[in-house]
Amino acid sequence: MAQRSRSHYGHSPALDGLRGVFMAAFMAFHFGATFLSGMWIAINLFFVLSGFLITRLLIEERETRASIDVWGFYKRRGRRILPGLFAMLTVVTVYVCVWAPEELRARWGGDILATLGFVMNWRLIAQSDEYFGDHLVAPPLRHAWTLGIEEQYYLVIPFLVMGLVLLVRNRAARVLALVALAGLATIWTAALAARESTGFARLYYGTDTRIASLLIGTALGIALGWTAREGIPRLPLRWVTVLGWVGLASNVALFLMIDPFTDWMYTRGGMFFGAIGSALLILSLADPRRSAIKQLFKPRIARWFGRLSYSLYLWHWPVHLLLGPDGLAGSVVLTGVVGFAISTLLAYLSDRFLEQPVLRGGIKALLPRLRVPMAAVFAPMVAFVVVCATVLLPTSAAPTGSQTTVMPAAITRTQPEYSGTPAAFAMLGDSVPWYLTERFPRKLFPQAKPVNLASEGCDLLDRPLLSVDGIKDQHGACKQNMNTWGARLRESGAASLVVWGSPLLASAHQMPDGSKGLLGNPAYEQLILQTYDRIWQTARANGARTVDVVNVPCRRFGAAPDSQEYQQLQREQPGYVEEFNDPVRLNGLLARWVSSTPGARLIDLHSAICPEGRRDSINGITVFNDGLHFSPEFTPTLWRWLLGQLSARA
Structure with a gap:
């Protein structure tokens, strides 16, 4: 083939500049x-x-x-x-x-x-x-x-x-x-x-x-x-x-x-x-x-x-x-x-x-x-x-997710085991339950049939999120999921809905009157409770007999205290970082809703993951791979625990 110098096209400096x-x-x-x-x-x-x-x-x-x-x-x-x-x-x-x-x-x-x-x-x-x-x-x-x-x-x-x-x-x-x-x-x-x-x-x-x-x-x-x-x-x-x-x-x-x-x-x-x-x-x-x-x-x-x-x-x-x-x-x-x-x-x-x-x-x-x-x-x-x-490739001793056939160790010594019921249940929430369901270890628990109603990057609240980068409204896929998850729950035949609490609930949201909603604000907390009420009503109307609420575990906020993001969050959303690290107020709000709602049950993930504070690893396996989502390696361990909790309540 002709070399570039003899090409009929010649050289285009502007294309070099475009790349640059x-x-x-x-x-x-x-x-x-x-x-x-x-x-x-x-x-x-x-x-x-x-x-x-x-x-x-x-x-x-x-x-x-x-x-x-x-x-x-x-x-x-x-x-x-x-x-x-x-x-x-x-x-x-x-x-x-x-x-x-x-x-x-x-x-x-x-x-x-x-x-x-x-x-x-x-x-x-x-x-x-x-x-x-x-x-x-x-x-x-x-x-x-x-x-x-x-x-x-x-x-x-x-x-x-x-x-x-x-x-x-x-x-x-x-x-x-x-x-x-x-x-x-x-x-x-x-x-x-x-x-x-x-x-x-x-x-x-x-x-x-x-x-x-x-x-x-x-x-x-x-x-x-x-x-x-x-x-x-x-x-x-x-x-x-x-x-x-x-x-x-x-x-x-x-x-x-x-x-x-x-x-x-x-x-x-x-x-x-x-x-x-x-x-x-x-x-x-x-x-x-x-x-x-x-x-x-x-x-x-x-x-x-x-x-x-x-x-x-x-x-x-x-x-x-x-x-x-x-x-x-x-x-x-x-x-x-x-x-x-x-x-x-x-x-x-x-x-x-x-x-x-x-x-x-x-x-x-x-x-x-x-x-x-x-x-x-x-x-x-x-x-x-x-x-x-x-x-460095994984071995069978290090289960990595949906294909593993090795039963992982328990999170707690007294956790119940999965008995085979419930067989079908649905997962609702943001990307945390979405990834868990996508990585479900089917070979370990062939009787369980989780239905993924969660949506990546989506908030349970139908209100714009206030972040350090500005106002972020729910994108189209989130709104579509909000409008369709009930019908998909009915189609699945699942009798139980598992709703995952999220650190997003601790973040500031724009209230209907344009004000900033934060935990500690009665109007904002009432908005969260009303959202869970609507979820409960939609679930019951579409065949779910029970609604299980998974509370929020402790995590480590990623930004350093001297970083610009950290300082700006502390100014604009006081208490958010502390709540992200240990969501005491949010989990208290979720527990209050469960106690006042018939057919609702609390799954205390926080106590299992953080019995005496945050743990980076459990049984030698990293819990979170990015500070927010459960790692693929830890996913089978978490599923063993979660299925046991669901069985104990069946």
Whole structure:
């Protein structure tokens, strides 16, 4: 295939600048720029850009050679992707082997192997990983999910391009076929999102739910691909410029307006239309003619940052975790400056001394005098990663969740055991019961049939939440769940409803009169009691004979006392941190409701987990994996206890 310098496309500095600007904004989002609440969608722009650039090169190769060297394509992608990835994986592996918490090593060892196999996105789905929730012990390779999706797509894109060229003679028809495929993927995503059983991780990490962006990029690559007969198609410059501004405006609007759980991004084609906006911006910047919008992305620093974008992506996430969930001294600015500096240094060193030499001359460029093959350099690195990761894989002695067949130890010496009844019961609440139900150890308790009526990121109260980041209303999926859980309870036939108390109830809410509702405020506490009354009425009306209320265990608030988040919470919501750590007032309120409600029963999880204060681990197993949710390893232990409590009350 022709080298880049001889390509008909030439080099586009503005596209380098686009990568640089968007990567900088994406890093700022991770380092604490919370006002960029929709910056997560920038990943889709990179997918579109990747599909566009790769497809154009494949089209050019097909035109100049009358074929596509698939193996050569794979080798070139390997040269581009693997050197930097191996370097980052080696550092992460050393950390996991030497310094990582013992209870997390097995899980993170599996992450290393999943990253090497480019299936990390599906591993995160299997773990029901919460991208926007796990801050304290987030996996250091969580960001490798994007590499998995891209490499999975790279496996098929040469054949996709060859198939289109052979079967569809018209350029416009090829583009329409790809856009139609992206549309079908969007419809499939909406269908998945409509299923109550579909978790957020499935929507966020799925190859099928993200592939529309790559297909749109491929469509753009074919639309602007060079052919010997037509050259490179050109639209009128005025149209190109206008479309570019529209694309830029749509991206900026998404960055500022949506949040991680904006449901229409999945249910109504938001991802698809966002990809179209990205394609319009890329179309404008790829055009060789001078335009005002291209000047925005041509500053030298932006272009330099863009050339480092892959390396920056690899390193910035581990650096972000290294700086801790609270950053440095609770300062977003200081955290950002230090995070950018460390990430940029690591990215530069990796790119300058490892990635670019291999990309230009293969592995021999690293050690030209020795003339050793690639295996001689990378084999020890890969062997170390694989061996260490394999050693860290879970064993049968460390049950990790739904597939375990080893009965876990009891939480308390006197806890009752599950007798087989109740067989069917429903779980209602936020992401805590949702994850517990998704990870239910079916092989241990085949008679039990928990029904998941919980919803991720959702509050029991139908009032906006007041956080340090502003007012957050319930997203669409939460409101839908509020309106439908009763009907689903009736359909399930469950005679018992288990309602989980949540730390969200201790957080400030906006009252109907616009005031701030806090625990200790009689009106706010009455609102909580009325909410539980409505839950009880809905449950009884839909076939539940009993309502079991699980109270809230003690936890450890994640932010340090000297952090900005902690100080702001103490000012705006006095008592919240103390209540999060030990929810005495909230549990007292729940106990009061249970005592005054016929058919309601209290399940005292607080006393079981925290008999004499907070415990980080029980029976050697970490209780919470992120300070809020029960760890997958502890989940079977908790289910043994909970089922025993339900049996004792049956």
